[in-house]
């Protein structure tokens with residue numbers, strides 16, 4: 001087992017910022033890096049606001065929140081971020097982007113550093129092959145919102161060592177999370193099941209079976225889902241949902257994973273969901289308004 005004290009997070013988007021928050025709250029020193037440095041500044045603001053809300057809800061104290069925030073340091077370069085015991089990659093869901101990050105990062109790492117990817121769907125074995133340490137590489141898949149969701153899905157690549165896996169389990173548990181293990185197949189367990197369900201909801205909309213409000217109400221009240229599938233797709237990011245469908249479609253070569261053309265069109269329009277202000281809902285006002 002490797003002793004972890006300092007954790008670097010690469011990518012300060014929706015997931016990178018949430019993971020940085022959870023890891024800092026778990027008592028680790030955190031370095032946060034993004035290709036766009038202003039994303040790190042925004043993330044620190046979001047983390048501070050989230051920690052304050054959690055203190056107000058009695059989930060933590062203000063002092064604990066402040067201490068967690070102090071433990072997160074922006075990294076200006078990848079070389080700065082690389083000085084860590086564990087590096088968690090949470091950059092965009094694009095295999096070429098992730099492999100380029102790992103290729104640049106690998107020569108900068110200490111010999112014992114562990115690497116993890118928060119990928120939603122991409123082969124851990126293939127990502128590990130872009131590094132010099134496939135035995136010290138693992139899928140560490142947090143769910144959104146990372147501070148709230150209980151699960152971390154662990155994915156071993158073909159070369160991941162038992163020691164790396166044990167370290168990852170202990171690390172996730174030290175953050176108060178529960179782990180589950182998935183074999184390295186497209187989209188693993190959670191997204192293999194969840195994202196095709198969301199894609200089907202987009203087909204139901206596309207075919208005119210129901211409108212946005214009816215579809216979400218149906219699943220919220222009819223199946224006790226906390227969010228309707230279209231609300232959840234907006235929350236996840238429609239670009240992320242489409243990327244996962246494409247990994248399933250390409251990786252499993254089965255037409256049942258065909259991304260709905262309406263989902264493709266929304267992403268092409270830049271309607272990426274909550275993060276871009278418009279998806280299946282319009283977020284420009286105080287309450288989200290269905291768009292169809």
Ligand SMILES: CC(=O)CC(=O)SCCNC(=O)CCNC(=O)[C@H](O)C(C)(C)COP(=O)(O)OP(=O)(O)OC[C@H]1O[C@@H](n2cnc3c(N)ncnc32)[C@H](O)[C@@H]1OP(=O)(O)O
Pocket residue numbers: 049050051053054119120142143144145147148149190191194226227232235236240274
């Ligand atoms: C894509 C992948 O690779 C894997 C994935 O992550 S798949 C997605 C997995 N996630 C889900 O399925 C989430 C489904 N939704 C839920 O479970 C719940 O609606 C929820 C946990 C998000 C919120 O439940 P809630 O009862 O409102 O919890 P609450 O304690 O009030 O809020 C928890 C956090 O969620 C945030 N939140 C709640 N609803 C939100 C929304 N519609 N949009 C954005 N944030 C929201 C809250 O602001 C809060 O964050 P802070 O701690 O920073 O304040």
Ligand SMILES: NC(=O)C1=CN([C@@H]2O[C@H](COP(=O)(O)OP(=O)(O)OC[C@H]3O[C@@H](n4cnc5c(N)ncnc54)[C@H](OP(=O)(O)O)[C@@H]3O)[C@@H](O)[C@H]2O)C=CC1
Pocket residue numbers: 010011012013014015016033034035036039090091092093094097101118119120121141142143144235236237240
């Ligand atoms: N959204 C979700 O519900 C979940 C997503 N995930 C996974 O987490 C990862 C991140 O997703 P998410 O946070 O939603 O995506 P976001 O688009 O919110 O964040 C990705 C961030 O990575 C940055 N980035 C892109 N290229 C690089 C690079 N070369 N080096 C450093 N940073 C880079 C992006 O910058 P820029 O915008 O400038 O390109 C952006 O700030 C993906 O693998 C996704 O599949 C996992 C669980 C849930």
